[in-house]
Amino acid sequence: MMLIIVILISTIPLTTKAKQPVPNTNMFVLSNEGLPFIQDKPLHNGTVLQSFAFDDENKHIYVVQLMAGGQQLPDENEPVSGAIRAKNGDVTLTKLDQEGNKLGHMYLKGFGHGVQIGVEVENGVTYLWTETDAVTEGNDGWGTQIARFPFENGTIRTPDSPVLEKHKLIEGADRTTVNIDKTHGLLTMRYRLDGSFRYGVFDLEQVKKGNYHPIADVPQPPVGTFQGFASYGTYLYLLEGNAYGVNGSVAPYGNTYVTAVDLNSGKAVARQLISAGNAMTFREPEGMAIRIPDPKQPHKAQLHIGFASNAAPNRLANIYYFDQLMPINSNHHRCSLLKENH
Template sequence: MADRFDLSAPSERWLWKKATLREPTILQSFAFDEVNRHLYVLQLRRGGGDAGHLCLNKLDLAGKRLGHMYLQGFGHGVSMGVQNDPDGTVWIWTEADAKGGYGQGVTRFRFFDGAVRTREDVKVRNPIPGSTHNQPSVCMTSRRIAVRHRIDDKPRYRVWDLDAFVARDYSAPVADFPQTGAHPKAEIPFQGYALDGDHLYQLAGTAYHAKTNPPAKRGNAHISCLDIRTGELLDQQRTEAGHSLDHREPEGLAVRPHGSGARLCLGLASGPEGARRFSIYYKPRAA
């Protein structure tokens, strides 16, 4: 199991109750630029959920905000990815072309502080014709990209070689399999995923609720692992990370690539509505 993360291991706290995001809303997803030591965080703009209006934050690894962009009509921000090119160019991958608040395709673009991008000024890719709810994740270690999507309202994953995908050659995906095992209860919301080599990690759960998800029981958040070669569920574990947080809504999953010291990072939202904060915990690579 050395190439997988140990989902049963206790989570370690990394960032705690940060209030540095541009918008006062919860984080939706995040991804790392390990080359330049940056953390990118997506969140919905205030009142922009139905239209798919997002805010992209650029942070340092201490959680300090270095800049932001607005993405108008892009989607819900369930997942995102960062691509590092050999020439130093950094590309941000997100969903795009929102309909009903979720992206009908994906796109990539460069970060420019203070910029506003719209669906009209990016090149939207539609690698899975007829699909909805397209959400990308990038693994730079394996140079692959995954797109979670829905066909007939059923969630699936498709994975490609990143270079082929950039060249718009979608004809030979590495993997194509249905989503499964995100949570023991099918009705619990999906909250993010991350591709890592031959494995894909999923997050599901809800915020604390006095009746349905009381803080005394330390939440219902689960992390799971799928084998992209077979679609098999390899592991599923409940996580109590950040159980002392108020609200405690699981939001976003990302891999920080450190080789044998890689981390599977879990995002948690806390704080009152209109003044949300975010925390990030992590699990280590299995020994």
């Protein structure tokens, strides 16, 4: 028996509405079984993937992870432990093809935790959007602004690298992470301000020109252990959960949920238990991204969710996806559903 839970919500008091209408789209159907995209693929390091993003034009995947301990890079005097890497915000970026085969890598020192990244292709050049300028808090480094830079295989980048185009979208914000909605030309930044997490949605081209005026800015609703986000048109999708054995996550159901937020109203409208990949012995949700299989049909989108598998120190990357959107007349804002499939 497989238990699938959908909770559709209208009572969470989120007060901030969009300053102007966000492009209208339907919500992904998250109650379907997630379909596998890549499974058990090694990255450049053996640490858990943190997040990923798609280059749909060139059919590539970019994945970030905390840099593994024990490595000594050419600009370092000795090997550096994993704990120091985490405190410094050092991450490894791996480039994959769409079958999950490794094509290249970069090292990003002092960038942050890699909670979420974005990809943009302009004039044939692939650019990464990430957090940068990490500040240590607890045992980890977290970004304080966002950066855009081209992928260049085998290189090491720091926050001072001249190729970085930096953007401080909101003064005083930290824990900055980013998603790119290529179809609608939007950039969404998750950030923390005055102790609370929020999401600002910006016109991507205006951001690149230095004009930082959000289209929408909404609070994060209550979630468990946050693991990533993606936005596509009207909806913002939030990933939460833990590996089996942590915070009440028990095989085979676990505690991986996706919450959908309507960016026009600022309200959470759905929360779905995700069963994809539940046969893994180690299964930790990590990262979300939108993929457009055919760039000529940008509205045929897929929502992808990442999971780490296998034992340390050789974690592997997995990605599952959802590709069905709710019907136009779906009454999902006012429904609750509890369904068992036998």
